[in-house]
Amino acid sequence: MANKKRIGVHVGTGGGVWTAVDRAVAAGANTFQIFSASPRMWKASPVKAADAAKMAELRAKHDVGPVAIHASYLINLCSQTESVRDNSTKAFRGEVERALALGAEYLVLHPGSWKGLTREQGLKLAAESIEKAIEGIDFAGKNFRILIENTAGAEFSLGGKLEQVAELVDCLKACAPVAVCLDTCHVHVAGYDIVSPDGYIETMKLIESTVGFDVVKVWHCNDAKAPMGSKLDRHEHIGEGTIGAAAFCRLLKEPKFAHCAFIAETPVDAPGDEARNVGVLRTLAAG
Ligand SMILES: [Zn+2]
Ligand SMILES: [Zn+2]
Numbered sequence: 001m002a003n004k005k006r007i008g009v010h011v012g013t014g015g016g017v018w019t020a021v022d023r024a025v026a027a028g029a030n031t032f033q034i035f036s037a038s039p040r041m042w043k044a045s046p047v048k049a050a051d052a053a054k055m056a057e058l059r060a061k062h063d064v065g066p067v068a069i070h071a072s073y074l075i076n077l078c079s080q081t082e083s084v085r086d087n088s089t090k091a092f093r094g095e096v097e098r099a100l101a102l103g104a105e106y107l108v109l110h111p112g113s114w115k116g117l118t119r120e121q122g123l124k125l126a127a128e129s130i131e132k133a134i135e136g137i138d139f140a141g142k143n144f145r146i147l148i149e150n151t152a153g154a155e156f157s158l159g160g161k162l163e164q165v166a167e168l169v170d171c172l173k174a175c176a177p178v179a180v181c182l183d184t185c186h187v188h189v190a191g192y193d194i195v196s197p198d199g200y201i202e203t204m205k206l207i208e209s210t211v212g213f214d215v216v217k218v219w220h221c222n223d224a225k226a227p228m229g230s231k232l233d234r235h236e237h238i239g240e241g242t243i244g245a246a247a248f249c250r251l252l253k254e255p256k257f258a259h260c261a262f263i264a265e266t267p268v269d270a271p272g273d274e275a276r277n278v279g280v281l282r283t284l285a286a287g
Contacts (some may be wrong), residue, residue, distance in 0.1 A: 153190035
């Protein structure tokens with residue numbers, strides 16, 4: 001079913017990157033997210049052509065997509081320290097190259113931390129670093145986007161406010177294939193209300209007037225352990241946190257986001273948790 005709603009989960013790649021497709025399918029997902037290298041190490045090996053081919057074959061067989069890759073947590077493209085920025089820029093180029101080699105549609109990026117600088121300087125550096133990282137890469141004919149993710153709004157973290165995500169997209173859209181990933185937990189703990197019906201309407205208006213609906217390609221679906229506005233990024237199982245099932249039900253059925261992939265990054269506390277969260281999202285989307 002080509003236009004079946006895309007609901008999935010972040011899965012592991014142990015045993016080969018292509019095994020992610022099997023894990024996603026086993027979890028009942030028809031879209032998924034992975035890391036293309038260890039998210040806590042600078043070193044990464046290039047994608048093997050045979051692995052990419054196997055992934056493409058399995059995706060086609062099971063109708064799985066889009067595929068999102070989450071960039072390494074070490075990358076900070078707006079660091080005040082030049083050496084960190086350089087390493088981050090090189091590492092991000094590697095992320096883009098691996099994403100393209102794997103045929104992934106999306107590469108999700110946290111904009112970074114501007115500690116020691118001003119927010120404006122941070123924004124400028126993030127945009128410059130991304131532009132530098134993708135220099136010379138030909139995106140023509142590729143169904144690929146770098147997705148700027150909103151963050152939980154911790155001090156110095158760029159992208160806690162929707163306006164900052166929009167600004168970065170605006171800075172980059174002339175030179176890079178950019179779009180947006182919004183995370184329900186980050187939206188909520190950053191202080192935007194998606195829980196009360198009135199708050200939801202207000203937050204939707206704000207999304208429309210900042211990033212816009214069409215540019216949002218992925219919703220990371222995570223319930224939250226911490227209260228709204230707490231700036232604490234702790235993901236919870238869908239329906240068991242401070243966001244709650246009703247808010248996910250509303251979001252999953254939002255016509256403005258019918259084009260989006262909904263991907264959980266929920267905790268894995270017990271075997272089968274990926275499938276359980278995908279199942280809950282699927283039920284809420286249908287309910
Ligand atoms: Zn996320
Ligand atoms: Zn998070």
